[in-house]
Amino acid sequence: MPVLLFLPLAAVLLLSALGVVLNRHPVRSAMCLVATLFLLAVFFIFLDAEFVAALQIIVYAGAIMVVFLFVIMLLNLEHDDSERRRISWQATAIGSAGLFALGLLYIVKKTGTLMPGPGMDATPAADFGSLQVVALRLFTAYLLPFEITGLLMLAAVVGAVVLAKKKIA
């Protein structure tokens, strides 16, 4: 991915991420989040992760965001005028998160050249990031975590139904 393409895309990504935080209206926040997720999928494609990019759009921008919008609709949260915390708290939060970001960026800057691996200039195999390669790894080396994931999904489904049900008969 050329730097000249990376920088504007990254700027739009950060703007839409800020939109999630700054928008008063939850639906607008959700729409900004969808834009962020799509842009991340674009980055994934440029990083030779086609399968992950497709998952990102189908699972995240598709399924998870629909659940979010559905809950917003269900709760009918159109007005949200109590949305203001104390300024001192906001300043503390933004300041500490900014310090955290600066620390992370400092670490990245200091250790970036030490990163192992062939790096971005190396050409990956033609099928790197394809469904076959990811699935082969998933069903061999990561088979046990995959099965545990199935258990987690079952627990999540049962838990969600029990929690959201009005009355358990």
Add this chain to the structure above:
Amino acid sequence: MTAATPTTYFIALSAVLFSIGAVGVLVRRNAIVIFMCIELMLNAANLAFVAFARQQLSIDGQVIVFFVMTVAAAEAAVGLAIIIAVFRHRQTVNADEMRLLRW
């Protein structure tokens, strides 16, 4: 053709994205928006995983992203169910008004 973007750029972008999500969790009061900001932070981690996978030319990073997405989906389902249950009791999703555990 211009030079490829170094991995550090992607990691830096991921760090900033994570921090924006953290600010959102701390500053916002609407529980649903707090959840969306948690998704932002998870996605920042995913971006770092995919960038490292590309750096190392190892597929393991992308497999981990698959697991992160599964856990995120489960978390969103259960979390939103909790929000619905809380809303049914308190008629609000304002995080500041849920202070039973406050010291």
